[in-house]
Amino acid sequence: MLTATDIHLSLGGRPVLNGVDFTARPGQITAIVGPNGSGKTTLLRALTGELRPRGAITLDGQDCARLPPAEMAARRAVLPQAGAVAFPFTLREVVQMGLSAGLSAARPEVVGQALRAVDLAAHADRLFQELSGGEQARGHLARALAQVWEPVVAGVPRWLFLDEPVASLDIGHQLQVMALMADYAARGGGVIAVMHDLNLTAMFAAQITLLNRGRVEAAGPPGAVLADRPLSRAYGTALRVNVTPPPGHVFVLPQTAAAV
Amino acid sequence: MVAIAHREAPPRRPGRPAPGLVMAGLALLLAVAAGVGLFQGAAETSVRAALWGEGASLRDHVIVWDIRLPRLVLGALVGAALAVSGALMQGLFRNPLADPGLVGVGAGAGLGAVLAIVLGGLLPPAVLAVAGVWTVPLAAFAGGWITTLVLYRVATRGGRTSMATMLLAGIAIAALAGALTGVMIYLADDRQLRDLTFWGLGSLAGANWAKVQAGAPLMLAVLLAAPVLARGLNGLALGEAAAHHMGIPVERVKSATILLVAAATGAAVAVSGGIGFVGIVVPHLLRLVMGPDHRGLLPAAALLGAAVLILADTLARILVAPAELPIGIVTAVLGAPVFLWILLRRRALLEV
């Protein structure tokens, strides 16, 4: 279980997080949502140890600030928002790097399995730089996945921290990747994801934290957080849930896709 | 926009040769280069007789044992050190055009050498007696180190080294060193000016066993230590954050890389002057052949750098014999067209 208590953080002298409490349990997807600039990514970066905030963060009972990088790498993998890769590495080599950072490093077949999981097996030997934006995003996901391939090791859960994992994907791959996250959680792993798409969040997340200007606007199950009042307050515009638009408007919802 | 293409299999990357194969090929190339370097020279020499001590003349013995061999060893070490330093810097800055000059070691070493050449005579005679012919190499090494440490201090805040700050401060320091060098050029007499020019072009002409003994420990230590950083530099290719997430001690990798580069480049520049292009062309060529994985790239760069510098030095020795060219001219004349060719090829690759 990941617990963050009273997190304060300033970037460049500007306060970004003002006393955020956050909890995530293994076995389910925990989503962080909120408008642009509300501190979602900063919160995730604080949780991964990339930034050093004021406040306490513990991962399965251990103080994250005290865990050495290699120990942290064995317990959680991170998918950052955009990651340009320098030098002509192949996709396979990038995923291999993730694998070698985790506990499954001795199992080379994991590289292929991770690539299959994100539907990139055919591209393994292409240069990472030559992949399209969406392919690169899935490639990084495969890398993160390979790093914590087994969701539970010796009774201790592994964690995936994902910053907008489906932002640059088409709706088909969005659903595929969300299903992948759900499967990881179902097998006992922890998944924390910064999300933009509220529909996908509603479909897959068990817990949602809604941020607004560096504070928690609402936190809890989707039914409680994705409600008219908190959403309208956070996004600064009148929003209504579960209301179909007037006749004549076309809308496509991921919820209507055949089971994935 | 993404999903359209993914089902049809794209052309596979043309297979890269196995790292073992590349390494064996490079080792062979180095052996051939060493053979050529040992057997070719301005003087007709019975190398075999001198090597096995079968009644060679004193002149041949001196040419082989005191001139060609130390020069060969020093050339191999300097070439390996420059190529590995280049690969390390490119990995650190995530840029294939980075070179050790970016951490100020070139500018600092140059300034140190220029100061020693022009103002060396002002040192107390007692110091000169001890330092002797080592005044210039020592000053170059000290200059390189001091500059690097200053830059490192400037760029490091709260335990984190900002590569961008380091780059900008490096430009400022290089400008300052350039200006001071200009002052020294103004003060220099004509002979010192000649020395300055030749120093800037680099040469292995002064190679002897004493220089090998002085430079080898540092350069060898760096060559042996560099592969330890390979995994860290691979991770850095994905960005500092990603590397951190993969358990790489990013700050330690960065500072270790900077210090190794300063040590290797400082030592190489001290014994041979400024030799350009090896540090950029060699790693770049290898990345095209074997890919960018630093675990293979760093040892391969050492082998190819050594071979290239030995061959360049052999050319420098025989092209205008009995005189010789500064080796920096040879590496630039050979390296610049190769580099342009690489750039053109690369552009074609990107534009397809």
Next chain:
Amino acid sequence: MRGPVVRGAAVLRGLALAVGLASVTVTATAAASEPASGPASESAMRVLSIGGAVTEIVYALGAGDRLVGRDTTSVFPPQAAALPDVGYIRRLSPEGVLSLGPELILAEEGAGPAEAVEAIEAASTPFVIIPDDPSPAGVLRKIDAVAAALDMPEAGAALSARVEAEIAAARAAVTAGQSRGQSEGIGPRRAIFLLSTAGGRLMAAGSDSSAERMLELAGARNALTGFSGYKQVSDEALIAAAPEVVVMMAGDSTPTPEALFAMPALAASPAAASRALVVMDGLALLGFGPRIGQAIRDLNAALYPAEG
């Protein structure tokens, strides 16, 4: 730092001329064409000569046929240019030097680098350093040292005596001209030596330069002081110096008097009024070799054309 050093290279080309790389007008002096007068030494038949003045002395001693190589600055007499060139005096390649199989190496002071000299000496090839002092006495010492190393004492004494006499004669003429001038109330002429005028930037000789010594030997006074060696000087300093005559070395880049005196720094000078530009062979003028007596005489004649 590479930038400034490379920029310095342009300056160096000019300076290299000053130390004797100048293209040479082909006028073999009496000394060079004279047959060997001393007994040929049995020792050291293969000699490598490093330094323009040293090579000239070897030829003047009649030992030119013993030479197997020379350095870049050795361009006089013309037959020296046909010898293998071992490179610049400060950047000798030990193997290149040994490849010529010399039995004796004569090198002007300052030859190097030290590591190369060490390696050459390790092959037990004698490496004799010839002292280099830009003065008439220094020339005689050079001749003595070269003759001693070549084991040609008699030829050395003869050459030394001849050069000494030529210097004395030249100096006598200079002094005579000076006292004549003094009686007319004219002091020594104010001259400057310009090494290069490339790009409108004037590189001139200051105090303690070999050019200044030659100007003084030839009875002129260096109008530029306050710096030593060869430096780029500002236009205003040149205007303040007000030279009566400008001395330069012969070469492809030597400007015409029209072009030179059109430069703002010199346009208002007394030298411009009389178009007083003296152009002389570089190695003869600044080499401080056996042709020094003739060089003093020539320069003096060019400086004081009326009295000539």
